[in-house]
Amino acid sequence: MSNKVITNMATKENRYENLVTAYSPWLYRYAYWLSGEKAAAEDLVQETFLRAWRFLDSLKDEGSAKSWLTTILRRENARKYERKQFQYSDVDTDSIAMEPTEFDARPEVSALRIALKGLPGKYREPLVLQVLEGYSLDEIAHMFELPRNTVATRLHRARQKLRSVLQEDKIKHQEFR
């Protein structure tokens, strides 16, 4: 192997490790809310980075790495969902129950998690991108290849649904007191 090839490989490995360190937490959280399961989320992150390694040379601008990785993860998830449909055609992934989690367990946060779980994926996905990572409407529309207004409507409906769930939850708590 020539010195140039070895140097290029070392550069590629450094670049890759930097990407993994910087973006794996975000990708895991996003994958968790896409799949609803810890193990599936971890698998998705692994598969995303394996694909990213194969196509790393096509990433010209490091500044767009997060969007690039997020798009890979969305496609991996879609492929996985397609395969799953063939294997377990009667399973509706939206109805897969969330695993118990050991993080913040305040009642209003738990109610929100349940409400988030109940949101259709098309509402939950843009909301996760906007709230967790501060993606703008235009960025989400570009990533989803959807018109800006469609994404705006989805975000609007998602928040409306969550607000009404929280309000109902508050009323229930007041009635029990």
Add this chain to the structure above:
Amino acid sequence: MNCLEFRRLKLTEPYCVSKEAALHASNCPGCSRFQQETNELDDSLRTALTVEVPEGLAAKVILNQSLKHNPRRPTRRYWLSLAASFLIAITLIPFLPTQTLDAEIITHLDHEAHQVHGKSGDIDNGEVANVLLAAGGEINDSLGTVTYASKCMMDDQLIAHFVVKNGNETYTLMLIPEEIDNIIPFQSERWHGLIVPHAAGSLAVIASRQTGSSVDFLQLAERYSTAIKRSSI
């Protein structure tokens, strides 16, 4: 800005700060309260969405990649076990049912043929793109009239399966993830066709034997290889 516009903005882009919105909130107690509630909702949402990341995830990803792409230097034991496996394999191969890619395609076509004939009508570009995406492809140029589009499983691989019209003739196209090194011509009682390497996979063009033997599969493969590109990720 009126109350409806303000509230729509807050539910769509709560972090958007515009002079108009700020002015409206300062003059409208109802919307000011609504803004506060929306901000609180988003704070709680951020907490709810922030799940714990498994410890050592980044290290596991890096290790997984290095194992897949830099396999360990083979040991003596590895070579011995490989030799043993090879001996067993050559002893058993004549008795094992094996299927090459062309045989898998023929089996798949024989199995699905009734579905192909059952479909009619033109498939729109959106559906074609959707099917291609599942198999890692994208439309680069028109495939012409597509009368059948399906995501299929073939030997545990997700493939894109199309029936297209070219003039008066009908052909089957398959975008397959399996990589091949050389062009593979094939034929069975009912089908004949060609599999060509296509980026990180392969592309098969197939015709019914009733179409006759004068099909220029190479030309068709070239046309459809250009019309379909592999997605860059």
